[in-house]
Amino acid sequence: MRKVFIVLVFTLLATTAAGQCRMAAAGACHVIPVAKSPLPVAIGEVIERGRYSMVMDATWYGLPPARDGWIYFRIEDEVYRVDYRTMTVVERATEEASRNWP
Template sequence: MAAAGSCVSVAPQRTPPPVAIGEVIPKGKYSMVMDARWYGLPPAQDGWVYFRIERDVYRVDYVTMTVLERATAEAGRNWP
């Protein structure tokens, strides 16, 4: 317990990401991003697509449904 008049700092709690890189996601559980350019994302290519997973966007291999990387930072200001 802190003494009266002293300051106590509390580190913000970070929540773990909803999925891990390399994880295989189940088909039909998450929404595919259909208009990547609207969200400021480069077009999907080479067999991967974008999926919205909770408040983030991820690149996912379309055939294997393996999460390749988190791409939220690449999304433009239109990403809700």
């Protein structure tokens, strides 16, 4: 019975400490930074048709209108210009998107 009580107390303390850390002011907790993953596709890479979502209303996201045969695609959390005819990634355009970009 005593062992069960000790385990419950330690579990409660660990849970409480974790909860306080999430609510503490910035810099109060030790947070291990997570390395940003590499970009999902490379410039010049040919993507598979139907695998990624096309961005339909680019102006809503603060992007310039598509022209000259390229369109925007959402690939993971990034937005890319892609040549529609060849499906070749032309460039990354995430920085051009406004706050509306998810």
